[in-house]
Amino acid sequence: MFSPQVEIMLIASVVAVACAIVGVFLVLRSMAMMSDAISHSVLLGIVLAFFLTRDLASPALIIGAAVMGLITVFLVEMLHQTRLVYEDAAIGIVFPLLFSIAVILISRHAANIHLDTDAVLLGELAFAPFDRFIYQGVDLGPKALYIMGAILMVNIFFITIFFKELKIVTFDPQLAAVLGISPVVVHYALMSLVSITAVGAFDAVGSILVVALMIAPPATAYLLTDRLHIMIGLSALLGVASALGGYAMAHYLDASIAGSMATVAGLIFAIAFLFAPGRGLLSVAKRRVEQRWNFALVTLAIHLWHREKLSPVVGNAYAIQELRQHLRWSSTYFTSVMERALKQGLIAKRDQYVQLTEEGRNLAREGQGF
Amino acid sequence: MPTNALDVSDLTVAYKEKPVLWDIDLTVPPAVLLAVIGPNGAGKTTLIKSILGLIPTVAGSVRIYGRPYKEQRKQVAYVPQRGTVDWDFPTSVLDVVTMGLYGTLGWLKRPGKKEKKLAMEALEMVAMQDYAHRQISQLSGGQQQRVFLARALVQQAEIYFMDEPFQGVDAMTEKAILRLLKDLRSAGKTVIVVHHDLQTVPEYFDWVTLLNTRLVANGPMEEVFTEANLEKAYGGRFMQLKATARALP
Amino acid sequence: MIELFNNLFFDHTLRTVALGAGALGIVSGALGSFAVLRRQSLLGDAISHAALPGIALAFLLTGNKSALVLLSGAAIAGAIATWLVTNIAGLTRVKYDSALGIILSVFFGFGLVLLTYIQKQPNANQAGLEKYLFGQAAAIVEKDVLIMAGLGLVALFLLFLFWKEFKLLSFDRDFGTTMGYPMALIDFVLTTLLVLAIVIGLQTVGVVLMSAMLIAPAVAARQWTDNLAIMVLLAAFFGALAGVSGTVASSTISRMPAGPAIVVAVSFLVVLSILFAPRRGVIWQRGRDYLLRQRFRALGGKKDV
Incomplete structure (x- = not known):
């Protein structure tokens, strides 16, 4: 049909979409793990x-997997x-046990099963076009x-x-x-979807990277939007x-495809983590500053405003020196706040005295909330 | 001039986008039993947490008995909200109370006989000595609160900060706790309590701090606990509260 | 049975492997107790998966395959992963569980990229890195056991030294802060010890199953006692028991992988504890409920109101 490369990319994309759209609900419901x-x-x-069934191609395998999920x-x-048992500890006990039993069964009967634990864990997308x-x-x-x-259609x-x-x-x-x-x-319907998606996907990308595809893209989207349907898309x-x-x-590194997909998903998340508007x-840092x-x-x-009201003086001008003592700010910090206030027209300065402008008074009133 | 138990000036705290506390100036004389009241989201818990350095502040300073908080830690005891810890933690009542002495013990030193004895005495003060070796998950809400109080008592501090100590306790425990707080005040200690039941304020406390993001009022109960101030703090909600607040002076 | 004990004491290889697994069980049981009580069970999972790129990078950078070098890489990667999880969850709206999932899978995926990249290098005498996936108890030699025991002793000594501080951190962090303890530093030390415990287990159990060695012994131990010290000792004992029996099973039964065998053993202890532990155990609770109902009925009460 297509060249193997295109087929691999196609499979990888379908896997990624199927994982991402169910992953959205895991992320939103705090059930990522x-x-x-x-x-x-x-x-x-x-x-x-x-x-x-003694048949590796049997659809019963997918059903069996979904039931186990x-x-x-x-x-x-x-x-x-x-x-x-706390919930997180319960998760951390159940799946290693089930997985261990599976690994033991596979290695005990390795001669009869063409299942390789490494492949299960890591997946091998490169071989997918051969089947x-x-x-x-x-x-x-x-x-x-x-x-x-x-x-994907079912999802x-x-x-x-x-x-x-x-x-x-x-919600x-x-x-x-x-x-x-x-x-x-x-809840159980959603978990069934997660299970069948995990079975289908882990053939291609392995069980651990299913997690990357289910969690990283939705978490990235979560940083970018508030709307559920946009988040899914x-x-x-x-x-x-x-x-x-x-x-x-x-392709460039001649390394694991699944691992690379997870790495890129992580990089995309990192970009959103740092730069998401x-x-x-x-x-966040900019806003804090x-x-x-x-x-x-x-x-x-507010400080100046209070003083206007409590101890009015002629022209309502106050000595800068005194002001700094009252506010107990460091002198460099105090100087830059004063500069900003001047620039924004909140205060007017004459010699060593300052007074509040009408704009400054408004800000104080707003700040007081009365 | 006698030293104030607590001086807070220009305290401002922000959480994410919004300012939670704005420019709070607060002075509290020693030996009072103070209620911090205000509507939900007024920043009551935030106030005591930021005084205790548990939440970073944007601006402001805190002085305890005239000196910076950091130098006065040993004079301060704290009773957090009951729900903030895991009561299924594998530890005994006596052990929890002994934790109150970790501050004086310092690094690496283990609590010994002396500490156990002090902890037992504190437990006797809250009438929980019979429960010393119980696992903490076997306690009722009121008993848990008593244990937390004992942990603060064992600190032998001058000023106590308590976050909702009457929350979800039975009537008998409430009375017992109140008696204890009044005893502390009589012994010259300052007790600062986050409280939400307006009805009991006049009966329980002698000093009130009214809060709604900003400081609305702070002073002796009779002066501050007025209809005008409450309306200022609670706004429209006060009308609904009024019906229940029959205890107003 | 007698032959088994004979082997355990006199068969050099088996003794070495069992000692290693026992040491790992003790350390992971003890430190896992704190992880479980602090609701950090799955952090252990993330740390152990994140160790993989650390191992691969350590090999790529040094060309050295000795356990100490690789495990140092694992420890550094684990620490970075922990730091990232905390900050992703703390600084943005992304929740803790999502942060865990992302770091776990992305680090592991990157490790896989490095591993496959290394395998394709012509000069690489790389064979052996894969054993960190599932662990390979049989490949453990005396030197490895010495490293594991050494690291384990350091971890246990620090745990003993800062016992009071760690307990305070786990039970009531804020209260510790008000008493003047630098809780962030104490948290850092305890988490570092957790990373150390995980690193110790990687050779035997592997990155995939290591988290079970932290969680399961602690959960089993919790059921038998309400005392933190006893819980930690018991968890260490359960961990060692599972470690030794798993490796023994692996060496006596053909084609029985050690890591999964250890996990099955430790899970068995969990099931036993949850069912049969006095007072807390399910059967004990059911029995008490039954007796209460009997007494209630004897007093003339009605069934199911």
Whole structure:
């Protein structure tokens, strides 16, 4: 159909989009680490389903994996509900155990299973184009593309149909319950999506990098927008960017494609973390500095205003020297605040005396809130 | 001139975008039982946390008995809100109270017999000596509050900061705590309490600080706890509160 | 059984490996207790995954494969990861769990890029870096055990020294601040010890499963006691027990990987503890509820009101 390179990029993009759009809800519901748990424990589902069917291509593997994903969620909740274990500790106990059992089963029966733990963990996208979907002798393209495409469709279908329900359960679970939308049902439905997406994706990118694709693009989008549907679209877009950028990087370095995708997803997040308008580190720092100056100006204005009212003098001019003593600011800080206040026309200065302008009085009144 | 127990000047605190406390000037004489009151979001907890250096301030200075707070730590005791710690933490009542002595113990030194004895005495003052070896998760809300009070008592401070010590405790504990606070005041200690029940203010306290982001009023109860000031602090909400605040002077 | 003990004492390789796993269990159990109580269970997961690029970079920069060099790289990467998680969550609206997920997976992905890059280098005698993924207990030699034991002793000594301060930090940080303790510094020291504990386990258990060694012994130990000191000792004991039995299982049963075996062993201890621990355990609680209901009914109470 296409060249293998294009096919790899296509598969990577589909995986990234499928992961990103379910990841949005994990990020918003503070359940990001659940993706880590599920993506590990689905391996046990695959292994057990394989023992039953003896067929690595069987769709039962995906079902087995999805069921195991739900069992993970259930076990975590059960442990947490005994009130003997904190929730984060419950996650950290359940998935290593399920994953360990899977690894033991695989290595004990290695001769019979063509599952390699390294591949499960790390994924190997480069081999995906070799596994073709051939129908009646016609090569229809790589199987992975069909599987992931189907999973993506399921995700899109579910999120579109139940958008309103997902939104309410995410932002106001109590309201949802009152409206008759069961948070539990929506929760488990969402976890099923995470599970099947994790199974489909980890063939391509491995279980740990599923986490990168599910969390990094939505978290990046979260820094850029407040609107849910924009966040979903943006996450998908950023997912594709990570996939394609990752492929280019892997090609250049001749290194792991999945690892490169995760690295690029991380770099994109880092850029947003630093530079996102309004919410990035830089804007926050800038705002803090401005805020400090504003506080100082308002404090200065209020101080002068109070003195006008409490101890009026002719022309309401006050000695700068005295003012500095009252405000107890360092002299350099005091000088720069005075300069700013002069520049903004809040005070007028004559020799060693200052007085509040009408503008300054307004600022003081505003600052006082009366 | 006698030294004030607490002098706060020009204290300004900002959280993210908004100023939470604006230019607070506060003087508190020694040996008073003070209620910090104000509507939700007025910055009551923020006030005592920023005085204690738990929240960074934008501007302002704090003096305890005339000297900077950092030099006076040993004169200060703190009772945080009960909900701020994990009561399932594997530790005993006596152990929690002993933590109040870590400040005087200093680095590396372990609490010994002397500290245990002091902690037991503090527990007796709150009538919790029988619970000394209980695990803290087995306590009721009122008992937890008593343990926190004992931890502050064992510090043998001059000034006490308490964040909602009456929150969610039973009537009997409330009475017991009140008696204890009044005893502290009689012993010349200064007690600063974040409080939210307007009804009990006149009965419990003799000094009031009214707060709503800015300082609305600060002074003796009779002077400050007036309808005009309350309306200033609570605004429109005061009308609704008025019906319940029958205890107004 | 007798043969097994015989082997444990006289088989040099097995003894070495078991000693290493035991040391790792003690240290991770003790420090994991604090991680669990401070709700930092999954931070351990992020730190251990983040160690991978540290290991790879240490090798790339020095060309040296000795455990000490690689583990230093792991420790530095782990510390950077912790710092990033805290700051991402603290400075922006991105929440703690998302920050953990991002740092964990992105660091691991970058580690993978480096690992595959190293493998393709013509000169590299790289074989052996992969063992840090799942751990390879069998490859542990006496020198490794000495390093692990040395680091472990340092960590345990500091834990003993600053016991009071760490307890204060874990229970009521703000209260510590009001008494004048520099809680941020104490936090830094304790987190550094946690990184150290993780690094010690990487060779045996690997980056993927290391977090279980921090969490599980602590959770199991918590059920048996309400005393922090006993909990830490018990967690250390459980960790060592799981470490030794896992490695023994791995060496006696063919094709049994050590890391997963250790994790299964320690999870077994968790299940036992949660079910059977006196007072807190599920069965104990159920029994108490049952007796209460019986007594209630004996007094003439009605069933299910």
